[in-house]
Amino acid sequence: xxxxxxxxxxxxxxxxxxxxxxxxxxxxxxxxxxxxxxxxxxxxxxxxxxxxxxxxxxxxxxxxxxxxxxxxxxxxxxxxxxxxxxxxxxxxxxxxxxxxxxxxxxxxxxxxxxxxxxxxxxxxxxxxxxxxxxxxxxxxxxxxxxxxxxxxxxxxxxxxxxxxxxxxxxxxxxxxxxxxxxxxxxxxxxxxxxx
Ligand SMILES: [Zn+2]
Numbered sequence: 001x002x003x004x005x006x007x008x009x010x011x012x013x014x015x016x017x018x019x020x021x022x023x024x025x026x027x028x029x030x031x032x033x034x035x036x037x038x039x040x041x042x043x044x045x046x047x048x049x050x051x052x053x054x055x056x057x058x059x060x061x062x063x064x065x066x067x068x069x070x071x072x073x074x075x076x077x078x079x080x081x082x083x084x085x086x087x088x089x090x091x092x093x094x095x096x097x098x099x100x101x102x103x104x105x106x107x108x109x110x111x112x113x114x115x116x117x118x119x120x121x122x123x124x125x126x127x128x129x130x131x132x133x134x135x136x137x138x139x140x141x142x143x144x145x146x147x148x149x150x151x152x153x154x155x156x157x158x159x160x161x162x163x164x165x166x167x168x169x170x171x172x173x174x175x176x177x178x179x180x181x182x183x184x185x186x187x188x189x190x191x192x193x194x195x
Contacts (some may be wrong), residue, residue: 011073018063020056055161057154071159095176133162136193143186
């Protein structure tokens with residue numbers, strides 16, 4: 001039978017976007033009996049967080065689900081009340097105090113905020129950050145590889161793939177609300193994307 005869960009699991013399956021995705025799971029050894037180590041271990045498959053998935057740069061087979069629908073489906077479990085996912089968790093810093101911005105679910109969408117007492121509240125919608133991530137990533141790759149051929153730099157088109165790439169490059173972004181802009185530093189060079 002088709003249930004909401006069935007549809008959601010199809011929309012959330014990264015392979016249906018046409019891209020090949022690796023490292024979705026890992027194999028872990030678990031003690032069969034924690035009270036008796038002599039019994040030995042058995043192997044179990046555990047899911048890795050979306051941030052550590054590895055996406056192919058280009059589509060590998062025809063898509064069933066568009067990247068846009070895949071990205072939108074990532075927040076569906078939140079809407080259904082099963083979990084809360086903030087893709088930029090730990091990646092966004094507040095331009096006033098440099099602390100990590102916290103996820104905040106308001107107006108039926110994910111946002112990030114900083115509410116430190118000594119400066120005014122800082123708030124940014126997740127989709128506003130997502131809109132600029134590809135451009136920021138291209139500039140960051142250019143800076144890290146010392147390249148000027150920006151149009152030749154390939155970054156994943158799916159937001160999940162872009163976020164995974166940011167995490168693997170160790171990038172964090174500072175949101176400067178007064179400009180407004182996103183800033184990241186690569187090899188001592190500040191990259192600024194106006195929002
Ligand atoms: Zn702050």
